[in-house]
Structure formats: C-alpha cells, structure tokens
Amino acid sequence: xxxxKTVGVVGLGLIGGSFVKAYHAAGWRVLAKNRTKSTLDFAxxxxxxxxxxxxxxxxxxxxxxxxxxxxxxxEAIREFAPYFGKKPVVMDCCGTKRTVCEACxxxxxxxGFLYVGGHPMAGTQFSGYRSAEVNLYREQxxxxxxxxxxxxxxxxxxxxxxxxxxxxxxxVTTAEKHDQMIAFxxxxxxxxxxxxxxxxxxMLHHGFSAGSYRDLTRVARLNPPMWAELFIENKDFLLFELxxxxxxxxxxxxxxxxxxxxxxxxxxxxxRKRKIEVDG
Numbered sequence: 001x002x003x004x005k006t007v008g009v010v011g012l013g014l015i016g017g018s019f020v021k022a023y024h025a026a027g028w029r030v031l032a033k034n035r036t037k038s039t040l041d042f043a044x045x046x047x048x049x050x051x052x053x054x055x056x057x058x059x060x061x062x063x064x065x066x067x068x069x070x071x072x073x074x075e076a077i078r079e080f081a082p083y084f085g086k087k088p089v090v091m092d093c094c095g096t097k098r099t100v101c102e103a104c105x106x107x108x109x110x111x112g113f114l115y116v117g118g119h120p121m122a123g124t125q126f127s128g129y130r131s132a133e134v135n136l137y138r139e140q141x142x143x144x145x146x147x148x149x150x151x152x153x154x155x156x157x158x159x160x161x162x163x164x165x166x167x168x169x170x171x172v173t174t175a176e177k178h179d180q181m182i183a184f185x186x187x188x189x190x191x192x193x194x195x196x197x198x199x200x201x202x203m204l205h206h207g208f209s210a211g212s213y214r215d216l217t218r219v220a221r222l223n224p225p226m227w228a229e230l231f232i233e234n235k236d237f238l239l240f241e242l243x244x245x246x247x248x249x250x251x252x253x254x255x256x257x258x259x260x261x262x263x264x265x266x267x268x269x270x271x272r273k274r275k276i277e278v279d280g
Contacts, residue, residue, distance in 0.1 A: 008053040008061040016067030017132025059085035073185035084113035091118040095173035117145030125221035138166035183237035193220040221279045
C-alpha cells in the first residue's frame, strides 16, 4: 500500500478551495492556510481539510499550491521558504506569471526548494470557498512555467502531482509568453465585460436578452481587487490588446455612422471568417 500523499494549499477562495476538494476526494491528506480563520475552520469542519498548514509541517507536503493574489503569493512563498526543504514542489496559481516567477525563482534558488509557476485555466464568476467545486479543473487546461524546460523528470513529476485535479492537459511555456496570451484570452475579456454592462440600458434588459448578453457579461462579476492587480502587472500586453480593440471598434462605429453598408458588411465578414479560422 502506497504512502498517503499530502498537499498544502495557501488560500481558500474559489481556486484554492476547489483544489482542496479535489485532492481530498482523491484521498490525499490536505493542509491549508487562510487569512480568514473562520473559512479554514469551516473547511476543516466540512472534512475537506485535515489540518492547518504551518512552518512545522509544510516540509512534509508533496505539493504546495499558493492560490492568492500575486504580491501576496510572493510574500507567502518568501515566508515559508526556510521551511520547505527538498520534498515539496511549490507552485503559485496566479493569473500573471512574470512578476511572480521572477521573484519566486530567485527565492527558490536562495533556499534550495523546487518552485514552478502555474495557472489553472478554469474558474467561474463566483468567488469564495462556498463556491469551490470538486470538479472545477476536470478536463480543463493547466499552464506551468518551470525553472528548466529540458527536465523531463521534473515535468513528469509535476504532471503526476497535479493528477487529482483532473486537468485535460498541461502546457509548458515561459512567463512572458503566458502573460502575452492571457492578456488576450482572459484579461481583455474581463475589461470588455465590465465596461459593457455599465450601459444605462443594462438596467432595462430583462425580457430582451438571451445568450449573447449572458455570455458577454458573465465575467463582469469578478473580484475587483484581484483583477485590478493582475491588469496593472500585465499592463504592457493588456494595453496592446485594448488599443487594437479600440481601433477595430472605431472602424465598426465609423461604418455605422456613415451608413456604409458595404464597409460594415466587409468588417463583419472579416470577423466571421476569423472566428472560423481561430476555432479550426
């Protein structure tokens, strides 16, 4: 019979809470740390968490997942750094990677533990432990930023440790490439959704909206402090995407204002073809 594995989770919001539930369901011992003690107490009372993650037991973990804001993640990893030892793989789960990875690779080198950047590509419009789902990551992608890209044994080890979450596949990239792509696939969508729903007409939409409205506004129910921090940390790539979007929106607006049906049709057809091309 194999020895029971242990996961440590820092942060019991939607992301951390969903990891807790997934690893608990897989039979792992789960230790957790959370800023709000009442949330940790609730998770322990529910049976999802076996004990508090501390300096004394963090070194017994096989995997430590840090699932809080970027700057807070760096601070948490720095505080635990003298106590990790050689056993755990330490992974943050932040939505941007350059700032966190640069800081944490240096901390890991200083203290001799193994750190890997991570970003689970899953979530909902809700937040908090009560919104956590045991299957949140099932069949969803995971992106990792390892310290070395030619270490097959490291990648196999990380994949094995992430199995309880149920990811469909794991992509390996650099912090820079991750942040460039995430500005387009996630961050710009959140900005657009937040801005779109601020129209005064939104208060009157009931009975006049269906899938288009629902899909476009879903992520406006975001965590404002977290996303503001992510946007500022990734401002170069996000501003590039937003500036391009503003140019494209202006082209549509001009065609509509000028009753230019031919140009508007061309723009719409161009977008239709691009969607087909992108989706393959």
